[in-house]
């Protein structure tokens with residue numbers, strides 16, 4: 001991309017990043033991040049930041065968090081050797097199985113961590129927003145687990161695409177608030193949740209679902225999701241006999257990707273590749289390829305790379321997967337791209353559908369449509385890198401995508417009938 005950093009500056013930022021020094025005290029990842037919020041939210045963010053500083057490193061908090069991850073989420077999640085995919089692609093493919101985590105995706109790691117934090121901060125209720133519905137389900141479940149009422153904002157477009165998740169949230173005791181404003185997807189839902197927070201900043205905890213938004217959320221979410229990469233790194237050493245040559249993860253807001261990548265940043269020999277939604281094409285509004293095609297700007301309280309037109313108007317986005325359908329991306333990814341540590345590529349709707357089909361047929365895993373983008377890019381990469389060892393972040397399961405998948409009959413991979 002547009003090189004906005006001098007080489008020496010990029011090298012220094014990479015070193016700081018590996019040492020765990022980012023974000024800095026201003027909440028910045030190099031030039032990205034920070035906090036761009038209305039005056040009315042400043043006290044709420046300052047309280048949150050103080051709470052994160054106090055509780056996140058606290059031994060009691062960590063013990064409670066680790067216990068919930070083990071006993072309730074079902075961690076560590078498996079690392080699976082994908083024998084038939086490996087044979088098909090000519091590479092050695094390993095899957096980090098976040099689909100096996102409670103509620104079916106990585107989002108639960110963050111949700112239970114923040115729900116525990118909300119309890120410690122004395123919150124009386126939790127609000128959340130959701131795109132794919134997975135974060136809403138995870139939040140509803142986590143709030144039930146810790147005993148806090150939960151209200152989830154969701155765009156009406158997403159409510160339609162993810163109808164089964166709306167029912168799951170309600171069943172788990174959450175109130176689902178439909179959002180008719182703006183793009184009626186995740187972006188509008190975040191705006192509404194922020195508005196709700198302004199109206200009751202003292203007793204409400206806002207449980208943000210990805211590594212986006214104003215400081216300290218990108219930091220908080222990364223810390224809670226890093227368990228993915230920490231486990232995967234150790235499991236690769238134990239099971240695969242060494243680290244991977246490359247790791248792939250899909251990128252919406254960027255939480256599963258940063259969770260997988262962050263603990264691998266210091267392993268310079270591992271290539272890291274984030275995969276965004278290429279949608280139906282490269283035109284404005286046809287995709288959600290934020291890092292691949294976006295420009296620097298402020299979206300929802302954070303300076304990052306965003307999809308906007310020449311006048312700074314945020315673009316509508318499209319992806320077949322609701323969880324990737326977002327015009328922004330976490331600021332740490334913007335930095336990792338700018339300093340060249342992580343490459344960001346795209347996979348389009350059709351490639352994702354084909355990849356999903358292949359993973360189903362060859363591995364018996366109905367992966368999420370979001371995750372399918374990572375597989376599509378990994379397959380492409382395999383063509384030029386035979387024999388290499390690949391780690392894929394299998395961020396979630398695809399049961400929630402059945403309404404969408406039903407419109408796309410199985411085409412390529414048919415099992416031989418008896």
Ligand SMILES: *Cc1c(COP(=O)(O)O)cnc(C)c1O
Nearest residue numbers: 252253254255256323370395396
């Ligand atoms: C929400 C979701 C994503 C995208 O969110 P990130 O914050 O980018 O991880 C990816 N995969 C699945 C299964 C999801 O539910």
